[in-house]
Amino acid sequence: MAYTDHPHDIASTIAELRAARTAWRREANGRHTVARFPSQADIAHVVDDLVAALFPGRLGEYAGPAHGEDAFVEVRLHRALSGLQRQIESEFAYWQEEAILSFDVSQAAMIVGLFAAELGPIRTLVDDDVRAAFLGDPAARSADEILICYPGIVAILYHRIAHALYGLGAPIVARIISELANNRTGIDIHPGATIGRRFFIDHGTGVVIGETAIIGDRVQLYQHVTLGARSPLGVTDVSARERLARHPIVEDDVVIYAGATILGRVTIGQGATIGGNVWLLEDVPPGGVVAQPTAVILADAAADHLHETLRGRGA
Structure with a gap:
């Protein structure tokens, strides 16, 4: 049937929408015109x-x-x-x-x-x-x-x-x-994020990079990687540094595999590899490897071996 034959009273909807707009503008002190x-x-x-x-x-x-x-x-x-x-x-x-x-x-x-x-x-x-x-x-x-x-x-x-x-x-x-x-x-990069040269996001869907993230040169991310902040503002008391430097620093030549979540102002050192589905809240040394299922940070010879293994499995 035609919309004009519909039993719903459109005038009531228009009035309700006007009331909602008026309430919003009153709470916002009337500022900002849509035009x-x-x-x-x-x-x-x-x-x-x-x-x-x-x-x-x-x-x-x-x-x-x-x-x-x-x-x-x-x-x-x-x-x-x-x-x-x-x-x-x-x-x-x-x-x-x-x-x-x-x-x-x-x-x-x-x-x-x-x-x-x-x-x-x-x-x-x-x-x-x-x-x-x-x-x-x-x-x-x-x-x-x-x-x-x-x-x-x-x-x-x-x-x-x-x-x-x-x-x-x-x-x-x-x-x-x-x-x-x-x-x-499906890739969400805040325009404030600083990203170096030769940056590559493979596949990409679900990647999130926050406003104060800093990414070096030759960094490679896979799908569903998050470089985020630890605590929503307004929920907990935060310092000025935490407010203005909320997201990770990723140094040169880092590879971060699918599903990794890195939160807060942590530093991922040069040449490090972050394995898939890792939840990371602490710094990683240069050349280090973080991998599931133990999610431990490896270094030196063990890191070198796993580093090469993970790179060899890249798509």
């Missing part, structure tokens, strides 16, 4: 254009002659940066309702200009990430396959973009970009 919040749909278009400008042939689907590639990049980049500026202006308008001093109208344009200067280095970083994936996964047949098909590369590409914007002072826009990646890949 001033950045748009996820518009930011998705911005990211599509940025990705096309970064990789015009493989991800931008440019199929013209080589001499026309720059013109294609210019069109997509101009559209992306114009849209990005509008979204950052919306973010600033949103925060303005809580700010003591007014935002300078030129700040959004300045951030976009600084961000544009980061795009060349971002492209270089992602190229290195693709190389790391090709070296780390014997199932890969080409760099093009990795860039187009691997969710870990999509997630790190989005993160490199979001991290730059987060550092330049557009945290909501950056967070929306990270959530776009999460929706597409």
Whole structure:
């Protein structure tokens, strides 16, 4: 039957929804108008254009002659940066309702200009990430396959973009970009996380990397790895250090296998290997190995032997 014939009184639902909105806004002291919040749909278009400008042939689907590639990049980049500026202006308008001093109208344009200067280095970083994936996964047949098909590369590409914007002072826009990646890949990387060169997430689904995590160079993670915090804020008293440095430090050349959960400001030393399904709340020395079922930290000769064994079993 047609909806107009449905016996439910839609006017009652509309009134209940209005009451819920009014109660929420009253509790929030009336701040923040929805119209001033950045748009996820518009930011998705911005990211599509940025990705096309970064990789015009493989991800931008440019199929013209080589001499026309720059013109294609210019069109997509101009559209992306114009849209990005509008979204950052919306973010600033949103925060303005809580700010003591007014935002300078030129700040959004300045951030976009600084961000544009980061795009060349971002492209270089992602190229290195693709190389790391090709070296780390014997199932890969080409760099093009990795860039187009691997969710870990999509997630790190989005993160490199979001991290730059987060550092330049557009945290909501950056967070929306990270959530776009999460929706597409199942990989949740906070834009504040610091990630080094040649980073590879194999398979990827369920990986979570927190805001204050620091990851070195040539690190490899597998699916369902969590680099998280130990205690939710507001549940227990925490120090300033625990508030601002809540997540793990993973040094260079570390491999973390599927299902490992590492919590708090612990340090995983250079060259260490963390086995699958490990729950870890303490530091691991350089070259150390943590493995199930005993979940003990090994060192020296025993660690060297298990280290090589685990690496040999990689996908």
